[in-house]
Amino acid sequence: MNRYEKVFSTIESCEDAIVDYAVNLVRFPTTSGNEKGAQAYVKTIMTDLAFDPIDMWEPDIEKMHNHPAFISKRKDFKGSPNVVGILRGTGGGKSLILNSHIDIVPEGDPDQWHYPPFGGIVENGVIYGRGISDMKGTKAAIFGAIQALRKANIRVKGDITVQSVIEEETGSAGTLACALKGYQADAAIIPEPSGFKICPAQQGSSWFRIHVRGKSAHAGQRYLGVNAITKSTRVLTAIKTFEDHINKEYTSFLYKNVPIPFAINIGNIKGGEWPSTVPEHVVIEGRMGVPPGLSLNDAWEMFERWIKTETANETWLAENQPTVEWFGAHWGPAQIDPNHAIVKTATEAYSKVCETSPKIAGTPWATDGRILTEFADTPALVFGPGTSAHCPDEFMKIKDLICYAKILAAIIIDWCETDAL
Amino acid sequence: MNRYEKVFSTIESCEDAIVDYAVNLVRFPTTSGNEKGAQAYVKTIMTDLAFDPIDMWEPDIEKMHNHPAFISKRKDFKGSPNVVGILRGTGGGKSLILNSHIDIVPEGDPDQWHYPPFGGIVENGVIYGRGISDMKGTKAAIFGAIQALRKANIRVKGDITVQSVIEEETGSAGTLACALKGYQADAAIIPEPSGFKICPAQQGSSWFRIHVRGKSAHAGQRYLGVNAITKSTRVLTAIKTFEDHINKEYTSFLYKNVPIPFAINIGNIKGGEWPSTVPEHVVIEGRMGVPPGLSLNDAWEMFERWIKTETANETWLAENQPTVEWFGAHWGPAQIDPNHAIVKTATEAYSKVCETSPKIAGTPWATDGRILTEFADTPALVFGPGTSAHCPDEFMKIKDLICYAKILAAIIIDWCETDAL
Numbered sequence: 025m026n027r028y029e030k031v032f033s034t035i036e037s038c039e040d041a042i043v044d045y046a047v048n049l050v051r052f053p054t055t056s057g058n059e060k061g062a063q064a065y066v067k068t069i070m071t072d073l074a075f076d077p078i079d080m081w082e083p084d085i086e087k088m089h090n091h092p093a094f095i096s097k098r099k100d101f102k103g104s105p106n107v108v109g110i111l112r113g114t115g116g117g118k119s120l121i122l123n124s125h126i127d128i129v130p131e132g133d134p135d136q137w138h139y140p141p142f143g144g145i146v147e148n149g150v151i152y153g154r155g156i157s158d159m160k161g162t163k164a165a166i167f168g169a170i171q172a173l174r175k176a177n178i179r180v181k182g183d184i185t186v187q188s189v190i191e192e193e194t195g196s197a198g199t200l201a202c203a204l205k206g207y208q209a210d211a212a213i214i215p216e217p218s219g220f221k222i223c224p225a226q227q228g229s230s231w232f233r234i235h236v237r238g239k240s241a242h243a244g245q246r247y248l249g250v251n252a253i254t255k256s257t258r259v260l261t262a263i264k265t266f267e268d269h270i271n272k273e274y275t276s277f278l279y280k281n282v283p284i285p286f287a288i289n290i291g292n293i294k295g296g297e298w299p300s301t302v303p304e305h306v307v308i309e310g311r312m313g314v315p316p317g318l319s320l321n322d323a324w325e326m327f328e329r330w331i332k333t334e335t336a337n338e339t340w341l342a343e344n345q346p347t348v349e350w351f352g353a354h355w356g357p358a359q360i361d362p363n364h365a366i367v368k369t370a371t372e373a374y375s376k377v378c379e380t381s382p383k384i385a386g387t388p389w390a391t392d393g394r395i396l397t398e399f400a401d402t403p404a405l406v407f408g409p410g411t412s413a414h415c416p417d418e419f420m421k422i423k424d425l426i427c428y429a430k431i432l433a434a435i436i437i438d439w440c441e442t443d444a445l
Numbered sequence: 446m447n448r449y450e451k452v453f454s455t456i457e458s459c460e461d462a463i464v465d466y467a468v469n470l471v472r473f474p475t476t477s478g479n480e481k482g483a484q485a486y487v488k489t490i491m492t493d494l495a496f497d498p499i500d501m502w503e504p505d506i507e508k509m510h511n512h513p514a515f516i517s518k519r520k521d522f523k524g525s526p527n528v529v530g531i532l533r534g535t536g537g538g539k540s541l542i543l544n545s546h547i548d549i550v551p552e553g554d555p556d557q558w559h560y561p562p563f564g565g566i567v568e569n570g571v572i573y574g575r576g577i578s579d580m581k582g583t584k585a586a587i588f589g590a591i592q593a594l595r596k597a598n599i600r601v602k603g604d605i606t607v608q609s610v611i612e613e614e615t616g617s618a619g620t621l622a623c624a625l626k627g628y629q630a631d632a633a634i635i636p637e638p639s640g641f642k643i644c645p646a647q648q649g650s651s652w653f654r655i656h657v658r659g660k661s662a663h664a665g666q667r668y669l670g671v672n673a674i675t676k677s678t679r680v681l682t683a684i685k686t687f688e689d690h691i692n693k694e695y696t697s698f699l700y701k702n703v704p705i706p707f708a709i710n711i712g713n714i715k716g717g718e719w720p721s722t723v724p725e726h727v728v729i730e731g732r733m734g735v736p737p738g739l740s741l742n743d744a745w746e747m748f749e750r751w752i753k754t755e756t757a758n759e760t761w762l763a764e765n766q767p768t769v770e771w772f773g774a775h776w777g778p779a780q781i782d783p784n785h786a787i788v789k790t791a792t793e794a795y796s797k798v799c800e801t802s803p804k805i806a807g808t809p810w811a812t813d814g815r816i817l818t819e820f821a822d823t824p825a826l827v828f829g830p831g832t833s834a835h836c837p838d839e840f841m842k843i844k845d846l847i848c849y850a851k852i853l854a855a856i857i858i859d860w861c862e863t864d865a866l
Contacts, residue, residue, distance in 0.1 A: 129719055132661055136725055229665065231720040240553055242835040243710030243732040244650065244809030249836065253711045257678045289664030290674045292717030292724055298550055299652040299712035300732045301835045304557055311664040311721045388665030414663040414722045415670065
């Protein structure tokens with residue numbers, strides 16, 4: 025039995041531990057500001073697995089404000105610690121960062137769930153819950169792989185750094201804090217749910233807020249006013265045609281066969297305040313995907329110009345132009361060389377476990393990988409199991425987690441290197 | 446100088462008092478639940494003008510719950526008194542109710558106002574402020590007319606009852622409380638801002654709430670979800686075609702030349718909660734106009750069926766039907782005989798003051814008149830100056846108030862009767 029077979033079989037025997045990690049993590053409702061308990065739990069896992077040092081700290085927002093990639097609406101990160109643990113290698117070998125965020129998006133309408141969002145229910149080999157796929161399941165798989173390597177007595181040369189970070193969903197402040205503390209490595213894996221696709225490119229994204237103005241009047245004489253909700257449907261149409269445009273102009277082999285490579289989502293709408301009054305103001309918020317190769321600034325400028333042009337053929341909107349704000353979170357696109365050694369290592373590890381070739385692609389969303397690639401001198405590859413995220417009944421198959429833990433173990437063995445057998 | 450000329454000239458000399466009443470009333474921000482101070486002020490005016498009795502009471506919600514016309518979201522009416530004052534006539538003659546509400550709709554976005562909504566600013570002969578037109582200006586005109594009749598030593602035979610009521614904007618509970626206390630008369634005038642049109646008919650209206658469902662997903666893969674905001678635009682279209690339909694089916698000479706006699710307003714919309722998540726739920730609220738001659742129940746049933754039919758040609762909506770609720774306020778339509786004596790009296794009074802014939806029409810909105818007509822045995826006519834309501838820079842021209850006070854005085858003289866000169 026070679027090293028790989030040994031660790032793979034050990035991972036299979038660790039299945040209960042991996043599921044336990046995953047289920048326990050899901051039961052912490054770690055929306056922004058509520059990560060502390062889960063991170064304390066992560067620290068205990070690291071302690072059990074002999075990580076040393078383990079660094080748990082609340083990032084100092086004052087020290088981050090001036091960084092060009094800093095984004096946050098928070099006043100401070102009190103109660104929201106990062107946890108970084110290092111497993112020192114035996115010396116030599118390449119180092120690796122395994123980065124996963126602990127924060128989750130809100131669970132949405134509980135009525136749309138068949139499982140309690142924070143119940144950590146396991147049924148027919150599937151774990152359900154907010155964050156299981158994005159990305160607590162793979163955090164469990166990371167620890168499963170490391171536990172199995174220990175049990176199989178396989179030590180590697182390079183250092184392994186595990187980062188459990190806050191604030192990914194709101195702009196990457198947690199990973200930025202890691203970068204600013206000096207954490208780096210020869211490569212990083214971001215196990216976001218790419219459906220086992222190996223992603224050297226990740227699209228950027230930016231939140232927008234559009235204000236549409238109307239003119240109020242009494243409902244019964246609505247013809248004396250201008251309905252901002254009705255007018256906003258033209259803006260929705262303009263957003264759609266911009267999405268068509270950007271996907272025609274920016275194409276990449278990494279996004280072939282994707283229905284909408286660079287999607288624009290209308291995330292929420294709010295307007296009017298009284299059923300019997302013609303509404304004078306609508307706010308639309310959403311998320312624009314930004315193709316690798318297009319800067320955020322250029323994307324912003326193109327979008328603003330498009331909305332202006334596409335609504336200018338309507339008299340009221342031409343005179344009362346919708347305004348665009350870029351608020352809250354934005355993430356630039358990023359990519360590493362598709363021929364980078366970490367891509368090759370991940371590809372081979374996948375093939376070893378799955379006995380087939382993986383797909384090489386770009387992500388449909390931004391990740392913390394950009395911060396590592398651009399600001400921590402650590403080329404980051406996005407690669408993880410699962411596909412569901414930000415939806416009711418978010419789930420992860422246990423067999424995919426076990427498979428992914430095996431692939432991670434193989435990546436660690438190959439990238440960080442062991443002594444020859 | 447005859448009685449009319451005498452009271453008209455007295456009203457002109459009372460202009461400052463009328464403007465004072467109006468400005469003071471506007472300065473009370475009497476949204477639902479906040480009427481107490483303004484009503485206390487109304488009571489002092491009534492006391493000064495020798496109304497007796499004056500009845501100021503907080504309606505007992507327990508006694509109203511079972512009435513078919515009762516609507517309110519409030520738990521009680523603490524802090525929200527009605528005020529009713531009676532000026533006893535000398536005996537004989539016909540009695541008259543003058544009914545105006547003290548509550549206002551919210552002021553909306555203050556940035557859309559050039560004048561402070563509760564400032565009671567007077568500029569170039571115009572009073573600005575929330576509620577001046579709907580309907581504090583005419584409350585001032587009522588008291589102006591009565592003050593002038595006193596000063597001119599004109600006493601009438603019939604009783605005059607002035608009702609200053611709460612909760613008109615939210616369903617007529619204030620006027621219903623007056624009806625349940627037994628207040629009634631031979632006719633009533635509701636001085637809502639009909640633009641000096643004399644309105645024997647008033648349309649009903651009803652608030653609706655429509656839920657549109659989607660399916661959430663991550664923004665970057667929005668094609669895996671169903672966007673409830675995008676789907677809701679089909680519902681907006683269906684509402685518009687229903688408005689077209691109802692205005693084609695229900696016509697009346699009282700609504701000729703009105704751009705949209707029975708308007709349906711989309712009042713507010715709210716959906717989604719996160720820019721990066723495909724929204725799974727949208728709520729649309731609005732107000733449907735109900736033509737006189739159509740019952741509320743029939744209107745509800747027609748609307749619901751229309752929304753269902755018009756969205757059923759879209760696969761998702763056919764399987765996830767939007768649901769309609771009738772929440773909050775609704776007012777049935779109402780009408781009195783266009784040949785009723787009060788219509789004739791008001792028409793003659795208008796002609797006496799304005800030296801031209803008034804327009805006879807139907808209102809674009811519901812009023813408390815329905816409660817008086819249907820539940821207080823008091824045929825109610827809607828007739829008042831001004832047209833602006835529920836909008837920024839709501840205004841009333843002082844000359845229109847003075848003109849209206851004169852018409853009211855003439856109506857009182859003719860309807861309640863004086864002894865022959």
